[in-house]
Structure formats: structure tokens, C-alpha cells
Amino acid sequence: MSKAAYFLALGRRDVxxxxxxxxxxxxxSASSEGDSPGELCKLGVDLLGQLGCSGELICLGLGADRxxxxxxxxxxxxxxxxxxxxxxxxxxxxxxxxxxxTADFLPPTEGRSLAxxxxxxxxxxxxxxxxxxxxxxxxxxxxxxLALQQVRRGLEDARYxxxxxxxxxxxxxMAGGRPLGWYATASGKAEQALRYIHADxxxxxxxxxxxxxxxxxxxxxLAEALASDGPLQIxxxxxxxxxxxxxxxxxxxxxxxxxxxxxxxxxxxxLWKRTGRLPAVTAAxxxxxxxxxxxxxxxxxxxxxxxxxxxxxxxxxxFDAVHPHSTPPPDIARYLADEHDRLRGISGAGADxxxxxxxxxxxxxxxAALPQDMRLRITELRIAPGGMFMSGEARTFSDAEAVAAELxxxxxxxxxxxxxSMPAGGVRFVINADSGSEPTVASMTTEDLP
Numbered sequence: 001m002s003k004a005a006y007f008l009a010l011g012r013r014d015v016x017x018x019x020x021x022x023x024x025x026x027x028x029s030a031s032s033e034g035d036s037p038g039e040l041c042k043l044g045v046d047l048l049g050q051l052g053c054s055g056e057l058i059c060l061g062l063g064a065d066r067x068x069x070x071x072x073x074x075x076x077x078x079x080x081x082x083x084x085x086x087x088x089x090x091x092x093x094x095x096x097x098x099x100x101x102t103a104d105f106l107p108p109t110e111g112r113s114l115a116x117x118x119x120x121x122x123x124x125x126x127x128x129x130x131x132x133x134x135x136x137x138x139x140x141x142x143x144x145x146l147a148l149q150q151v152r153r154g155l156e157d158a159r160y161x162x163x164x165x166x167x168x169x170x171x172x173x174m175a176g177g178r179p180l181g182w183y184a185t186a187s188g189k190a191e192q193a194l195r196y197i198h199a200d201x202x203x204x205x206x207x208x209x210x211x212x213x214x215x216x217x218x219x220x221x222l223a224e225a226l227a228s229d230g231p232l233q234i235x236x237x238x239x240x241x242x243x244x245x246x247x248x249x250x251x252x253x254x255x256x257x258x259x260x261x262x263x264x265x266x267x268x269x270x271l272w273k274r275t276g277r278l279p280a281v282t283a284a285x286x287x288x289x290x291x292x293x294x295x296x297x298x299x300x301x302x303x304x305x306x307x308x309x310x311x312x313x314x315x316x317x318x319f320d321a322v323h324p325h326s327t328p329p330p331d332i333a334r335y336l337a338d339e340h341d342r343l344r345g346i347s348g349a350g351a352d353x354x355x356x357x358x359x360x361x362x363x364x365x366x367x368a369a370l371p372q373d374m375r376l377r378i379t380e381l382r383i384a385p386g387g388m389f390m391s392g393e394a395r396t397f398s399d400a401e402a403v404a405a406e407l408x409x410x411x412x413x414x415x416x417x418x419x420x421s422m423p424a425g426g427v428r429f430v431i432n433a434d435s436g437s438e439p440t441v442a443s444m445t446t447e448d449l450p
Contacts, residue, residue, distance in 0.1 A: 006053045007249035008044045008135075009061035009143045009242055010126070011166030012186070015040055017047035018246035025246050026051060037126045045133035057138030059146075059249040060126070062261075064168050064184030067142050068094050068101075068117045071181055074108040088398070090115045097396065099421045102266045104259030109178045116142060116182070116259040123266055138268070139252040140261040144170040144184070146245035149258045151215060151237065152177050159210025160200075162193050162226065163241045169193055173200045190225035197232070211235050215244075265421075359383045366390070369410035374399055387434040388412070393426055394419075400429035407433055 004021040013035050018027040028047045032039045048058065070093040077085045086105055091098040096119060103117035118140075127137050144165050148155075155161060161172040161179075171193045173181035181200060185192040197212070211233040214223045217240040227234045253260065262268060315332040322336070329335045362383050370376075376399060378392040394400045397419055404417040412433040419429040 004052065004056070005250040005252075006048055006051065006056055006058040007061065007246040008048060008058055008130075009063075009165070009245060010037075010040050010044065010066070011063045011168070012065055013040070014166045015043045015047060016166075016242050016246075017044055017051055017053075018243070018249065019051040019053070020246055020249045023247070025243050027243065027246065037122065038129050041126060041129035041133065045130060045135050048135055053135065055134070055136070057136055057252065058130075059252050060130075060137045060140045061143030061146055061245050062118065062123075062140065063143055063166060064170060064182070065186065066118055066122070068096075068119075069182040070094060070115055071112045072105075072115050073111065074105075074113040075111045086113065086115065090117060097425070099396065099427065100425065102261050102264050104261060104263065106179065106259065109175050109180055112180065114179055114181065116145070118261050120265045123261060127266065137262065140266065141245075141248070141258055142182075143245045144168075144172075144182070144241065145179070145258050146248045147215065147241035148172060148179065150244040150247055151239065155213055157211055158213040158235065159206075160197055160212045161215060162190075162212060162222065163215040164222070165241050165245075171196050173197075173204075190222055194226065213237060215239055215241055217241075362388060365410055365412075366407070369406045369412070371402055371406055374402065376403065387432065390431045390433075391429070393422070393428050395426055397427050400427055400431075403429070404431050407431065 004019050007016075007018040007020060009016040009018075013032050014029065015032070016027055016029040018025050020026075028050060030043045030047060032043055070090055072086060072089045072093065074086065077089075083105070087098050087101065087103055090103055091101070094101070094117065100120055101117045102120045102123065103115055106114045106116070123140065127140075130137055144163060147163060147165070148161060155174060156177040158174050158177075161170075161174055163170050168184045168186055169189065169192070171183045171185075172179045173183075183193075183196040185196075212226055213235045214226065215237045216222055217238065219236040219238055223234045223236040226232060248258070312332075315336075316328055319326075319328050319332050319336065363381075366381070366383075366388060370378075374394070376392055376394045378390060380389070380391045382389040390403075392403075394403065400417050400419045404414050408414045414431060414433045417429050417431045419427050422428050
């Protein structure tokens with residue numbers, strides 16, 4: 001007997017849970033009075049429990065109200081960093097920053113790829129709500145696209161596919177059996193589906209509009225409403241889209257060409273973190289090992305501290321012998337080495353005199369190099385004889401890259417910036433740069449500093 005797999009589909013206020021075993025689908029559904037993710041997830045946990053789900057990874061299906069889609073140009077993108085470049089192309093068409101999205105991209109067709117994305121924070125809330133009820137999500141897919149994948153092999157000649165899921169009506173623009181566009185209307189009315197089809201025909205004109213496949217349980221009413229428009233060829237397929245979507249649950253992948261949002265910021269954690277079943281013996285051994293390592297590191301730290309104090313005392317003696325009435329600097333060895341090189345240069349016995357850079361000039365150069373038309377925040381700036389350290393906050397990763405590029409253009413030798421997303425939005429970045437032979441910019445006064 002094959003192992004059972006579980007599927008959970010969330011609508012605006014409707015929930016469907018299904019158990020799939022050997023091709024047979026047992027489904028249960030419920031509706032919530034509210035539309036909060038917490039209420040829907042609680043209903044889903046209860047329904048999965050009634051079906052016998054106990055610790056198995058489930059396949060989660062999201063409705064079109066929680067997903068965003070756009071067709072983006074996929075030509076001319078280099079192979080290296082391709083996903084990042086496509087994500088920023090998608091950002092141009094959506095009202096949300098790329099850092100707040102989790103997206104997947106279908107294989108390109110006719111030079112364009114259909115990008116599907118979800119807002120990361122609300123989707124993470126759904127995952128955490130299910131996890132608090134003992135349900136772990138193994139894959140996240142759009143419900144309508146799961147259903148489409150199950151019948152895609154028979155839709156090579158279809159130009160459009162129309163299917164209802166819960167209270168939504170989904171319309172897919174197709175080419176060669178692959179989706180090029182996805183539109184969904186909450187009203188479920190055929191008139192709005194026809195508007196999308198007509199608009200797509202204007203952007204992809206053809207003498208033969210092709211067939212419109214209607215996939216629904218008892219599809220005749222919807223097929224007749226679409227056929228009333230005239231030239232469209234309607235092919236009705238009697239199948240429940242939610243049942244089709246549930247049949248994809250055993251693989252958890254949805255099949256080739258079905259987007260999965262369990263990636264990037266929504267990727268699954270480690271096995272130990274997910275199961276929470278770390279054996280007591282392993283935990284005890286790990287604790288003892290950490291305690292032993294901590295004691296060893298403390299002992300070594302004390303030894304190194306004694307060695308450092310001994311060296312510091314010897315340096316103080318040497319410094320007092322050379323400068324008997326001066327206050328010792330923090331780094332005596334470096335100070336004495338610099339003085340030694342400088343005196344050798346003065347006497348003509350060594351190399352050129354080491355240059356002494358002005359921290360004020362370096363600060364002016366940094367201020368002049370910062371982009372003037374960009375919103376950013378510098379939280380820390382340290383200037384040393386050999387270079388500078390800067391940390392700050394910007395809106396996007398590209399803004400942080402632009403700051404590093406401007407510093408490099410001003411003559412600094414800039415290491416690749418390190419950046420990370422912040423929970424409240426925006427990007428935190430760190431830039432290290434070597435001033436080299438002291439970069440020069442246009443003359444400035446202290447009034448020019450920001």
C-alpha cells in the first residue's frame with residue numbers, strides 16, 4: 001500500500017484539505033467567517049487531522065489572491081546571476097520591492113518567462129501558523145497551476161485555459177502547452193475572463209484564436225457563457241480543478257514548470273529544527289562538549305592575555321628608552337616602525353618617506369563620492385591611515401552597490417560590499433575600502449560637507 005500524501009488549498013475564506021493515496025483523493029472542505037490567515041490555517045490543521053495527517057510534509061496550494069504574476073523578457077540575461085536579474089525585472093512590474101518577494105520563473109516561451117511571486121512576510125505567517133499546529137509545509141504552489149500541470153499534456157492546441165478554484169476564475173494564456181500569462185478574477189464571472197482573452201488577442205494577434213479549454217466540475221454553464229462571445233472554440237473538460245491540484249501532492253514538486261515558493265527566504269530549515277526530536281543523549285553530549293570547549297578557550301585566552309601583557313611591558317620599556325617624557329601611543333610597535341621608516345627616509349638610508357594622509361581630506365573625498373540623489377543612511381564611518389570602513393542602510397541592494405561603485409570611481413580601492421535584508425525593509429550594507437594613494441576629487445570646503 002502506497003504512503004498517503006496530503007494537500008491543503010487556501011482560498012480567501014475557503015479551505016480544502018485532501019488525502020491522496022494510490023490515485024484516490026479524499027477531500028474535506030470548510031469555510032471561515034473571517035479571512036485572516038490564522039483562522040484559515042486553524043481550519044486547515046483541523047481538516048488535515050481528520051484525514052489522518054500526523055507529521056507528514058504537506059503540499060500547500062495558494063489562491064490567486066496571494067500570488068502575483070507578470071510576463072518578463074528573458075532574453076539578454078547572462079547566465080551568472082540570472083535569477084537575481086529576473087527578479088529585479090519582475091520588480092519593475094509589481095508594486096512591491098524585490099527584497100520583499102519570493103518568486104519562481106517558468107521556462108521561457110517565445111522569449112518571455114511567466115514569473116509568479118508571493119509576498120514573503122504574509123506567506124511566512126501562513127507557514128508558521130501551520131507549524132504551530134503541527135503541520136509542516138514541504139512545498140508551496142499556486143493551486144490553479146497545480147491543476148493545470150495535471151492536464152497540461154492534453155492542452156497543446158489550447159490557446160487559453162479557464163478554470164474555477166473556490167470563488168476565483170483563473171484564465172491562462174497558453175503557447176505550446178505552457179502558460180504565458182495568468183489572470184484571475186474574484187467575481188468568477190465569464191465576462192471578465194472574456195475581457196482578458198480579448199485583451200491578450202490584441203497583444204498576440206492571430207487569424208485563428210484557437211481553442212479555449214474549460215476545466216471545471218460540470219463545466220457546461222461556464223462553457224456556454226464563453227461560447228456566447230462568438231468565434232471562440234470551446235472545449236469543456238469535466239474535472240474538479242481542486243481534485244487535480246491535490247493529485248500533485250505526492251511529488252511535492254508540482255511537476256516541471258510549476259513554481260515552488262519553498263525557496264530563498266521561505267526555504268525549509270534543517271531536519272532537526274523541523275522535527276524538534278533531538279535525542280536526549282545527543283543533547284547531553286553536545287552540552288558537555290560545548291562546556292569542555294568553552295573551558296579550553298577560556299584557558300587559552302588567559303594564556304594569550306599573559307603573553308600580550310608581557311609583550312606590552314617590553315614595548316613600554318623600549319618606548320620609554322626612546323621617548324622618556326612622552327605618553328605611549330595605543331600601538332607602540334606600529335608607531336616605532338613608522339618613526340623608524342620616516343627617520344630612514346629623512347637620513348636618505350631608506351625608501352621614500354611614508355606619506356601622512358589627512359583624515360579630513362579622506363572624509364571630504366568620501367562625502368563628495370556619495371550619490372547625491374539617493375536616500376541612504378550612514379550609521380558608522382571609520383577612517384584609518386590605510387583606508388576606511390563604512391556601514392549604513394539603503395533601500396535596495398542596487399543602492400548599496402551604487403555607493404560602492406561611486407567610491408571606486410572616486411579612486412578608492414573598494415572591496416565588494418556585504419549587504420543583507422532588514423526585517424522592517426531595506427538593506428543593511430558594509431563597505432571596506434583602501435584609500436591607496438589618497439584619491440582626489442574636486443576641491444571642497446567644510447561648508448560642502450553634508
